[in-house]
Amino acid sequence: MGQGQRKHIPQRTCVACRQVKPKRELIRLVHTFDGKVEVDLTGKQAGRGAYLCPLWDCWQKGLHKGGLERALRAKLSPENRTVLLQVGKGLLLDEEDGSQKSGEDATEE
Numbered sequence: 001m002g003q004g005q006r007k008h009i010p011q012r013t014c015v016a017c018r019q020v021k022p023k024r025e026l027i028r029l030v031h032t033f034d035g036k037v038e039v040d041l042t043g044k045q046a047g048r049g050a051y052l053c054p055l056w057d058c059w060q061k062g063l064h065k066g067g068l069e070r071a072l073r074a075k076l077s078p079e080n081r082t083v084l085l086q087v088g089k090g091l092l093l094d095e096e097d098g099s100q101k102s103g104e105d106a107t108e109e
């Protein structure tokens, strides 16, 4: 294995915030053949795919503002959207969760 060979990292764009990130830092959603949109944790499910950051902000934006539907050429039914939001909630980085509100580094001017 040559050291100079840099491994190619696949990059994808979040359909909500439009940031380009390494594929494995994003969550894939797939428009399946039966017309539903599902979260694809394997990244290999057949169908048209789109990516979102694992952030609640992006998740909501993508689902509510149509970015995801546009990217997937899908029409989300209300219940499909609800399911995705629920699945998303379990997956996303919850920034409120690790509340470390110590004032230790607060004295810097």
Ligand SMILES: [Zn+2]
Pocket (backbone or CB within 6 Å): 014, 015, 016, 017, 018, 019, 052, 053, 055, 058
């Ligand atoms: Zn994003």
